[in-house]
Amino acid sequence: LITPNEGLSAQHLEELRQSGIDGALLIEDRSGNGLFGPKVHVIEIHKLADEPSGDGVSISLAELGEHNLVFVDEGHKGGSSEAQTWKNRQKVVSKLGFLLEYSATFHQAVGSTSGGKREGLMAEYGKCILFDYSYRHFHGDGYGKDFRVLNLEKGREEHAQELLVGGLLVFYQQRQLFRSKQKEFQPYELESPLWVLLGSSGGKADTSTKAQIERADVAKVLAFLKHFLEDDKWAVKVIGKVLSGASGFTDGDTKRDLFIEHLDVLKPAKPKDLYKEIVNDVFHGCGGLEMWELIGCDGELGLRVPAPIGKTNPYFGVVNIGDVASFKKHIFEQL
Numbered sequence: 001l002i003t004p005n006e007g008l009s010a011q012h013l014e015e016l017r018q019s020g021i022d023g024a025l026l027i028e029d030r031s032g033n034g035l036f037g038p039k040v041h042v043i044e045i046h047k048l049a050d051e052p053s054g055d056g057v058s059i060s061l062a063e064l065g066e067h068n069l070v071f072v073d074e075g076h077k078g079g080s081s082e083a084q085t086w087k088n089r090q091k092v093v094s095k096l097g098f099l100l101e102y103s104a105t106f107h108q109a110v111g112s113t114s115g116g117k118r119e120g121l122m123a124e125y126g127k128c129i130l131f132d133y134s135y136r137h138f139h140g141d142g143y144g145k146d147f148r149v150l151n152l153e154k155g156r157e158e159h160a161q162e163l164l165v166g167g168l169l170v171f172y173q174q175r176q177l178f179r180s181k182q183k184e185f186q187p188y189e190l191e192s193p194l195w196v197l198l199g200s201s202g203g204k205a206d207t208s209t210k211a212q213i214e215r216a217d218v219a220k221v222l223a224f225l226k227h228f229l230e231d232d233k234w235a236v237k238v239i240g241k242v243l244s245g246a247s248g249f250t251d252g253d254t255k256r257d258l259f260i261e262h263l264d265v266l267k268p269a270k271p272k273d274l275y276k277e278i279v280n281d282v283f284h285g286c287g288g289l290e291m292w293e294l295i296g297c298d299g300e301l302g303l304r305v306p307a308p309i310g311k312t313n314p315y316f317g318v319v320n321i322g323d324v325a326s327f328k329k330h331i332f333e334q335l
Helices: 006-018 081-093 106-111 115-126 135-140 157-180 182-188 209-230 232-243 271-281 324-334
Strands: 023-025 040-044 069-072 098-101 290-293 300-304 317-320
Touching: 006 023, 006 040, 069 081, 106 115, 157 182, 157 209, 157 232, 157 271, 209 232, 209 317, 209 324, 232 271, 290 324, 300 324
Parallel strands: 023 040, 069 098
Antiparallel strands: 290 300, 300 317
């Protein structure tokens, strides 16, 4: 089992343990069998190398051999030079075995390329597709993620924080429903909802305009969180406006308030009480914002609220960004 980082390796090992499957880090345990049969070995992808390191922190491809069954998720990736390296190594360890790639977006990946690269992808995948079950098909059969798109008619940057309060309320309502409808939701094996804010990914030491814009956008989200956690009077006022259907944001299609139709559960709540619930349940407290670089998790920064001396609050969120050093510098300059 090949993972992108040590954090996910630990997560997979714990899930294997809970499932009664024997697993171990390959870098620490090379034995082939566990107590009840073959052992699942887990290793981070950057610890696979053409030549092993002398300090024992990497393993050569030759040690894994060529008789392997290799499963590749997000198989459409591999066009960049770095990704192509991993793709070539997948082929090496499955040379005398079997390599199975799967992706919902092979068609889009091939279509976005041109010239010789496109011809190469067509030649590679056009003759070896076992089953065409792309996103359009499995979503139509009920297996894909469902979604709702809200089209903001008009908005100004200075009102971005009020817009994010509306998004936070929709997220909190989902959390409330998840807790109160456990019995009804159990057959669907749902996990607790997440609030995800996506931007384009900037690589390490990326000085492009695109990466600079991303850093600025992420910084604006952190500025919103800091404001929400420090200024309860402002937050309560905005919550009240959103719950009353007067958020100031309208849908581009229906011309109705952007949020009110999606907050049926929270409408009866008093804004002040709702603010207290949110900061305690979602953020584990209020009063400020701390950002910590997570050791062993490349490109990740943990978010939490301050705690009394001698104590720490749990992280409530994580920033995943390629160029951490540049982002930290940007944050110190802007916030």
